[in-house]
Amino acid sequence: ALRHHMGWERAWASPEPKKKYDVIIIGAGGHGLATAYYLGKNFGITNVAVLEKGWLGGGNTGRNTTIIRSNYLQDPSAAIYEKSRALYETLSQDLNYNIMYSPRGVIMLAQTEHEVRGYQRTAHANALQGVTTEFISPTRVKEIVPIINLDGPRYPVLGGLWQARGGTARHDAVAWGYARACSDMGMHILQKCEVTGITRDGGRVTGVSTNRGEIACDKLGVVVAGHSGHLADMAGFRLPIESVALQALVSEPIKPCMDCVVMANTVHGYMSQSDKGEMVIGGGTDGYNNFTQRGSFHHIEETVRALVETFPMVSRLKMLRQWGGIVDVTGDRSPIISKTPVDGMFINCGWGTGGFKAIPGSGWGFAEMIAKGHSPLTDAFGLDRFHQGRFIDESVAAGVAH
Numbered sequence: 001a002l003r004h005h006m007g008w009e010r011a012w013a014s015p016e017p018k019k020k021y022d023v024i025i026i027g028a029g030g031h032g033l034a035t036a037y038y039l040g041k042n043f044g045i046t047n048v049a050v051l052e053k054g055w056l057g058g059g060n061t062g063r064n065t066t067i068i069r070s071n072y073l074q075d076p077s078a079a080i081y082e083k084s085r086a087l088y089e090t091l092s093q094d095l096n097y098n099i100m101y102s103p104r105g106v107i108m109l110a111q112t113e114h115e116v117r118g119y120q121r122t123a124h125a126n127a128l129q130g131v132t133t134e135f136i137s138p139t140r141v142k143e144i145v146p147i148i149n150l151d152g153p154r155y156p157v158l159g160g161l162w163q164a165r166g167g168t169a170r171h172d173a174v175a176w177g178y179a180r181a182c183s184d185m186g187m188h189i190l191q192k193c194e195v196t197g198i199t200r201d202g203g204r205v206t207g208v209s210t211n212r213g214e215i216a217c218d219k220l221g222v223v224v225a226g227h228s229g230h231l232a233d234m235a236g237f238r239l240p241i242e243s244v245a246l247q248a249l250v251s252e253p254i255k256p257c258m259d260c261v262v263m264a265n266t267v268h269g270y271m272s273q274s275d276k277g278e279m280v281i282g283g284g285t286d287g288y289n290n291f292t293q294r295g296s297f298h299h300i301e302e303t304v305r306a307l308v309e310t311f312p313m314v315s316r317l318k319m320l321r322q323w324g325g326i327v328d329v330t331g332d333r334s335p336i337i338s339k340t341p342v343d344g345m346f347i348n349c350g351w352g353t354g355g356f357k358a359i360p361g362s363g364w365g366f367a368e369m370i371a372k373g374h375s376p377l378t379d380a381f382g383l384d385r386f387h388q389g390r391f392i393d394e395s396v397a398a399g400v401a402h
């Protein structure tokens, strides 16, 4: 009543499910919501439902450390990540929702000769791909990050791969902005609607079974990250991915001390400072497959120990909270955006530890694949690459130790 009296409206509707939609997207994370948005915006397909077992944005999209960059090595990767980074630049205007994109710059530290050569190679590849990065000296790293210790006894800083237009965004706002835009186009976002089965007629998808009843569709897009294996199993096929927890933690808020993002991949740690002043810190994935979404104490010790040589100030931080998300990791650290063995069913997964930065580009390309059967932005990431041995190896650029 107060909401109505004050003229406040909910940002998105919460309708009852219809019996049938043209397209169902399973998973109201960033990738699923962006896919629905670009189906409407780019192809006029709006008879769409996005089904979410929990609350929208409650998966990895609401649990990540928000790093955005496009400094990958392979041409297909550079294309989709740079498309995504470019869409992030104007996403607030596009959605009329402040997603707080902050192109504060991202450095991937080179702390071994291997990383020096690897990042110099990437900088040359990026120059050919139209992605603006450069390999910078230790002196330049220190100018950009004054709190850094260049002369660590184990891993001195030998340089870094710098992307000035990389940065961060507010992860919740990305999900909320896309959700509101989808709802404004008349799409149905059905939260607390868990898919428990995928129905087929011969080799073709016909709909889904959910805890809120049977819902039919002509086309189905599965975008459920760490749960992709479960959904594929419902449709009778398997995926070459492993699901594992990736953890992160934040410190108490402190005075501004770091205005870019730094990733120290050799020691398995990365850090940025949030607008509230918290140091946002992440490490490697758990060493075993699991479906947990909480933090574990040893990760605090491991990640802080990894960073303290390069950032001594970390040793004096008080940590505020920690958490985890279930990431879906492929063998070549590249996504799977693909048709499936079931006609009319498509899957978008395998983003692993690095899919937040890809949300707009992935949604753009996956929407085109669902609408037209293929997309130049995503065709290279088909499931068939694993049969063909055509890997898109991004184990260096993925950054996080897996």
Ligand SMILES: Cc1cc2nc3c(=O)[nH]c(=O)nc-3n(C[C@H](O)[C@H](O)[C@H](O)COP(=O)(O)OP(=O)(O)OC[C@H]3O[C@@H](n4cnc5c(N)ncnc54)[C@H](O)[C@@H]3O)c2cc1C
Pocket (backbone or CB within 6 Å): 026, 027, 028, 029, 030, 031, 032, 051, 052, 053, 054, 055, 056, 057, 058, 059, 060, 061, 062, 063, 064, 065, 066, 067, 068, 193, 194, 195, 196, 223, 224, 225, 226, 227, 246, 247, 248, 282, 323, 324, 325, 326, 327, 351, 352, 353, 354, 355, 356, 357, 358
């Ligand atoms: C700790 C951490 C830090 C990270 N840091 C970064 C970073 O700095 N930069 C970066 O680029 N990436 C980062 N990532 C990775 C990034 O968060 C993910 O790749 C990305 O958010 C995946 O988005 P998504 O929409 O595919 O998945 P999600 O946001 O996980 O959405 C999938 C949704 O599907 C729903 N679902 C699952 N099963 C069902 C079902 N049966 N029925 C209905 N709904 C279902 C889930 O509830 C979930 O909401 C990080 C991840 C973690 C966990």
Ligand SMILES: CSCC(=O)[O-]
Pocket (backbone or CB within 6 Å): 065, 067, 068, 069, 282, 353, 354, 355, 398, 399, 400
């Ligand atoms: C969690 S790792 C962040 C990234 O991929 O840039």
